[in-house]
Amino acid sequence: MELDTLTQSIGEWLKGTGPESDIVMSSRVRLARNLAHYPFVSRANEQEKTEIEKFLKDRIATVPVGKSLEYIDVGHLEEVDRQFLVERQLISREHADAQGARGVAIDGLEQVSLMVNEEDHLRIQCMHSGLDLKGAWEQINTVDEQIEKVVPYAFHPRWGYLTACPTNVGTGIRVSVMLHLPALVMTRQIEKVFRSLHKIQLAVRGLYGEGSQAMGDFYQISNQTTLGKNEEELIEQVGDVVPVLIDYERRAREFLIRESQQNVHDQVSRAFGILRTAQTISAEETMQLLSRVRMGVLLGLIGDVKISDINVLLVRTQPAHLQKLRGEELDTADRNIERARYLRQHFESSGGTTRSQIN
């Protein structure tokens, strides 16, 4: 697959469509699977890893998955290209940084990705825009059933699907939703929300998964346990809490408009101003400001900017995307200049105004 063609598209989770997409960026389901006839990846030698990769690559190719599936040899990619796939959420950071034979198969719509030789031999992921866990589950389950016909999955009648880490054993499923919760952050309620989520066995992480900082008020909520409950119950466990969080965030947004509209309007306008005029800007600051502007648009404080545009900017201002778009490698300082240039250019051509007054 030509990664450059991906640069021009935007990827499923940034489409900004689907139910509740003002708050729910994307819904994701992933399954961890292993072959019964090979050691787990961390215990496999180079030859075994190569055999595992070839075996799975060949089998995956026979499976009908959505729109054409393409295989990328991650082990032979340049660092910037691996980083690009991470920013796109098509592979994990661990997969990008790992050693040895490994790869990923991606469907044309960027909904399904199959990582080979990550922590487990096979990690299937399905991502849908907005709140659509059920749709993502149905799609991934179909893919999994197809693969199961041609691959001997390691399975034990008592323990279920066997995984390298006991924290994933059983269903091997991780269900997550990515939420944009700026108002809960601004009203300082976010910590309280997270503490209650931990109590009901849900994990909260930042935008780029395990160990990542929550940047720009984006958070992933996912199940912690994978054994004992079946797939539907685990999906429900995450799915049930999402409407509650949406409701909290909406109420916090209403509260902000009611109680401190001027202050909020000032904050989002300043954020927008910086994005349109800065001469050099870091990825972190960009994300933080885009998050504010995104809320400003949703609250009607900023006009003529589309939510999908902001979503696109969120990913295209990431380091690897910026370099791919520019067509050359740039160091941090040059990236910050290029990022500011890209943002100014984008807003000049697409317009966007801060409203002086709202009703």
Next chain:
Amino acid sequence: MKCQKCEKAATFHITELEKGSVRELHLCEDHARAYLNQSEAAGGEPGEKEGGKSVGEILSNPLGVGQTADELALLDQKSCPHCEITFFEFRNQGRLGCPHDYVCFEKELEPLIANIHGSTEHTGRRPSRSPEGTEWITRVIGMRREIKDAISREDYERAKDLRDSIREIEDRAIGGGGKRFGIDAAPGTVPSSSSPVSNTDDISPT
């Protein structure tokens, strides 16, 4: 071994996995409890990973009370016949070596898994073609290693036998078995449909 914080015997041996680094703690029951409570109060931060609690944290849970350092040392030496990982290596890395570990370390893993998931029984979906499990296939992991040993001993006869056995098991697991494996496997690996093997359970261990 003495507790790192007092003069009592260390009965808890905690391995913390934190972003690539491993930290070992040897504590008496009181200090272990205090340590674990403190990490819980901090939101379970130390060693927290995708699944929540760290393996080390759980391995030191009160279900293990009564295990002396000697007993633990003995347990640490136990190893998987197929992938040869020792329980000690697993405790250190937090990753198992092969699917058979769930069988050979079943007793040791049970409290750990109960602690992580609050359950020890899979109730989700099962692979339609092997709901009874694929344990019988895992033998080839050890056999592949044995081939290397045989070749280094220049016992090519044995190596050839092993290779044939592996191929036979793999054919049944991957390509063969007729109706169980609905889709044809890669060309050349599919045994003819006259293969007498219809039930995968009939393979006796070597």
